[in-house]
Amino acid sequence: MYKGLIMEIKNDCLIVLTEDANYIKLKKKGNIHIGKKILFIEEDIIRERKKSLKSLVAIAAAIILMITTIISQFSSIESFKTYAIVSLDINPSLEFQIDKKEIVRKVRPLSKDGKELINNNMIGMKIEEAIILSIKMALDKKYINNIYNLVLVSEVIIEDELENPTVIEDKILEKVEKDKDLQDIKLLYLNSNKEDLEKARENQVSVGKYRAYEILSDKNPNIKIEDISDKKIGEIVEENKELAGNKKERVKKKKEVLSDKNPNMKIDDTSDKKTGEIVKENKELAENKKERIKKKKEKRKKERLKKKKNKKDEVKRERNRKEEIRKSNKRKHKLNKRDNECKRNNRNQEKIKKRNKKRNKDKRENLKNNKSKKENMKEKKDNEERKEKVREKKDNKDSRE
Amino acid sequence: MGPFLELFKRKKVNIEDRLKKIKNGDREERENLIEEYTPFIIKSITRVTNKYIEIENNDEFSIGLEAFNEAINKYEFQKGSFIKYAEMVIRSRIIDFQRKTRSLSNLVSLDRDSPMEDRIKEGLKINDFTDKYDMKEEILRLKSLLKGFNITFQELVEDSPKHIDTRLNSINIAKSIVENDDIKEEFYKKKVLPAKKIIDRIGVTKKVLKGNRKFIIATVLILDNDLDLLIGYISMIEGREKNSV
Numbered sequence: 085m086y087k088g089l090i091m092e093i094k095n096d097c098l099i100v101l102t103e104d105a106n107y108i109k110l111k112k113k114g115n116i117h118i119g120k121k122i123l124f125i126e127e128d129i130i131r132e133r134k135k136s137l138k139s140l141v142a143i144a145a146a147i148i149l150m151i152t153t154i155i156s157q158f159s160s161i162e163s164f165k166t167y168a169i170v171s172l173d174i175n176p177s178l179e180f181q182i183d184k185k186e187i188v189r190k191v192r193p194l195s196k197d198g199k200e201l202i203n204n205n206m207i208g209m210k211i212e213e214a215i216i217l218s219i220k221m222a223l224d225k226k227y228i229n230n231i232y233n234l235v236l237v238s239e240v241i242i243e244d245e246l247e248n249p250t251v252i253e254d255k256i257l258e259k260v261e262k263d264k265d266l267q268d269i270k271l272l273y274l275n276s277n278k279e280d281l282e283k284a285r286e287n288q289v290s291v292g293k294y295r296a297y298e299i300l301s302d303k304n305p306n307i308k309i310e311d312i313s314d315k316k317i318g319e320i321v322e323e324n325k326e327l328a329g330n331k332k333e334r335v336k337k338k339k340e341v342l343s344d345k346n347p348n349m350k351i352d353d354t355s356d357k358k359t360g361e362i363v364k365e366n367k368e369l370a371e372n373k374k375e376r377i378k379k380k381k382e383k384r385k386k387e388r389l390k391k392k393k394n395k396k397d398e399v400k401r402e403r404n405r406k407e408e409i410r411k412s413n414k415r416k417h418k419l420n421k422r423d424n425e426c427k428r429n430n431r432n433q434e435k436i437k438k439r440n441k442k443r444n445k446d447k448r449e450n451l452k453n454n455k456s457k458k459e460n461m462k463e464k465k466d467n468e469e470r471k472e473k474v475r476e477k478k479d480n481k482d483s484r485e
Numbered sequence: 486m487g488p489f490l491e492l493f494k495r496k497k498v499n500i501e502d503r504l505k506k507i508k509n510g511d512r513e514e515r516e517n518l519i520e521e522y523t524p525f526i527i528k529s530i531t532r533v534t535n536k537y538i539e540i541e542n543n544d545e546f547s548i549g550l551e552a553f554n555e556a557i558n559k560y561e562f563q564k565g566s567f568i569k570y571a572e573m574v575i576r577s578r579i580i581d582f583q584r585k586t587r588s589l590s591n592l593v594s595l596d597r598d599s600p601m602e603d604r605i606k607e608g609l610k611i612n613d614f615t616d617k618y619d620m621k622e623e624i625l626r627l628k629s630l631l632k633g634f635n636i637t638f639q640e641l642v643e644d645s646p647k648h649i650d651t652r653l654n655s656i657n658i659a660k661s662i663v664e665n666d667d668i669k670e671e672f673y674k675k676k677v678l679p680a681k682k683i684i685d686r687i688g689v690t691k692k693v694l695k696g697n698r699k700f701i702i703a704t705v706l707i708l709d710n711d712l713d714l715l716i717g718y719i720s721m722i723e724g725r726e727k728n729s730v
């Protein structure tokens with residue numbers, strides 16, 4: 085409770101001198117006259133500065149929050165772009181998202197068991213190492229055994245625009261061959277594209293499996309995706325030897341490369357042997373691989389160059405077209421101008437002609453008029469003369485009379 | 486509103502015990518309680534009247550106090566919150582009082598209709614009627630004096646020292662300025678506080694003088710211009726201070 089003396093009355097407040105000699109603003113209420121002493125309480129006091137400060141601080145804090153959230157979002161988006169997606173099927177299926185440097189950024193299980201093959205350390209690893217790690221884990225948990233020892237790897241490159249598309253297949257193959265624990269494993273590699281990825285996503289299968297399904301369905305139209313999705317890759321391969329045949333074809337290709345230099349080798353030799361053995365037997369294969377990699381790279385480079393050239397050509401063509409169009413336009417313009425000029429000239433001439441005609445007409449008319457006038461005059465004169473003559477005659481007559 | 490609510494919440498646990506004590510005949514406790522709750526009483530009254538309570542004409546305030554006292558006596562513990570009950574009692578008493586005064590004034594105004602009559606009556610009621618009008622004159626004079634120094638009451642509200650000690654200190658500075666004729670003359674001539682002389686003679690820091698300049702000027706003007714009522718009002722603070730110390 086305070087006591088105060090009313091000093092001044094303003095439009096929206098009172099100014100009061102309190103008993104302890106403080107000047108204070110109060111809310112306005114009914115009965116107030118200068119010089120009255122009143123009782124008032126904390127509620128009635130108007131304090132301005134604190135409020136404004138508080139609100140200012142609150143606004144500032146809100147703005148800072150907004151900015152920080154926005155920045156953090158942007159930075160998280162920009163930091164990582166998936167460069168390629170690699171799928172791994174043993175039967176638990178996994179999907180790795182990797183960046184430009186082939187480092188794993190995200191791991192996603194595609195089936196229920198898939199979680200068992202994921203290690204938290206995988207994120208940040210090189211893709212080959214991550215795949216080998218998960219294969220080893222699959223070995224430990226006996227998803228892979230002597231009968232079903234096939235692993236399907238498939239790669240989809242999402243960003244084609246990058247300059248050095250790396251060949252993960254060969255790296256993985258090399259690694260698998262080097263590792264003694266993994267020598268029993270057959271690795272099946274299928275290269276896929278974006279369309280496959282989209283379709284695989286639609287059917288909720290891994291890309292590798294979808295690709296395998298495509299290959300199978302070419303020869304066996306009765307197969308459905310559902311049949312494949314739940315089975316182990318090894319089973320699928322056993323059931324459908326076509327796929328294995330497909331694999332053999334690939335091996336054949338390898339063999340052909342070898343047979344160029346080793347004409348004694350037979351296809352059957354390699355088809356039964358594991359890739360590792362083949363490589364061991366033929367050290368050249370390793371070199372060949374390198375060559376292959378180089379070739380691939382070169383091919384891709386060439387393709388890119390071609391594309392670029394094509395693009396450039398297209399651009400040039402477009403430019404030429406545009407220039408031609410411009411030129412033709414210019415010509416048209418000129419022609420049009422000429423035409424217009426001609427037309428104008430014609431018009432002018434016509435006008436002049438018309439004018440001349442008019443003038444001529446006028447002249448003629450004038451002439452006519454003049455003539456007629458002259459004639460009239462003549463007539464008049466004649467008439468007068470006649471009259472005069474008549475008069476003279478009359479006069480003469482008169483005089484005679 | 487906020488701080489009061491908190492106050493009540495804190496005391497709520499105690500208030501029933503205290504009421505029990507009072508009902509058992511503890512007079513001191515009763516006075517303490519009433520004193521503590523005067524802000525609440527004032528709030529309840531102003532909620533009905535929407536007016537500030539005048540100190541000189543404090544019928545409403547005393548009625549409010551009586552009503553609160555009555556509430557203490559009549560309160561039964563089963564009735565629920567004491568605060569709500571007390572507010573209700575105060576409100577009804579104040580409304581009764583307003584009706585009475587209104588009917589009285591109506592009667593008077595029927596007989597002789599003039600606001601002058603009311604004023605005279607008021608003046609008769611309140612002893613210091615003239616006092617009030619003198620006070621008004623003094624305040625208006627102070628206002629015009631302050632205008633000469635380009636100071637308004639508004640600025641005094643904004644710039645006067647918030648702490649009571651600095652205010653007391655400033656009042657003392659003002660007093661010593663008034664006592665020194667030399668400084669006072671210069672003050673009136675230049676319409677500024679002669680800082681150098683004050684700092685030399687009275688021994689104040691420049692900071693204090695600058696910060697409280699407007700308040701000191703106002704106090705000097707009050708003290709030096711025979712505004713007796715205002716002087717009395719201001720010097721009350723010192724008496725209080727001494728008592729409390």
